[in-house]
Amino acid sequence: MSDPEQPGRRTSLAVERTYLAWWRTGLTAFAVALATARIVPELSKANTQWPYTLLGIGFGLFGSACILVGEQRRRWGEDHDASPVFALGLMLGGLLLGAGLVILLALEP
Numbered sequence: 001m002s003d004p005e006q007p008g009r010r011t012s013l014a015v016e017r018t019y020l021a022w023w024r025t026g027l028t029a030f031a032v033a034l035a036t037a038r039i040v041p042e043l044s045k046a047n048t049q050w051p052y053t054l055l056g057i058g059f060g061l062f063g064s065a066c067i068l069v070g071e072q073r074r075r076w077g078e079d080h081d082a083s084p085v086f087a088l089g090l091m092l093g094g095l096l097l098g099a100g101l102v103i104l105l106a107l108e109p
Contacts, residue, residue: 015073015074016074018070018073019070019071019073019074020070021070022066022067022069022070022071022073023066023067023070025063025066026063026064026065026066026067026070027063027067028063029059029060029062029063029066030059030060030063032059032063033056033057033058033059033060033062033063034056036052036055036056036059036101037052037053037055037056037057038056040052040101040105044105044108046108047108047109051104052104055097055100055101055104058093058097058100059097062090062093062094062097065090065093066090069086069090
């Protein structure tokens, strides 16, 4: 007989998939951070480096936040969601970083 306090197999697998999705998002943000700070300025032959570095740092912080949320959800299980304010902050941060990169590339001569 199973313990009602223990999550079922399907629930455990769903929590693991969510955890891994947060990790994938965080690692992708790290790759974008590296590309934004180092590769994009060289390809666009940018005159100034610092805006790209600043955006790269932002993407790195975004990736770290995603991994932290994934770890938080893994530790506390399915009963604990990320706070709506934090989730909204992540969404707005990602949108602002993406828009900043597009604007920066559009303004570069």
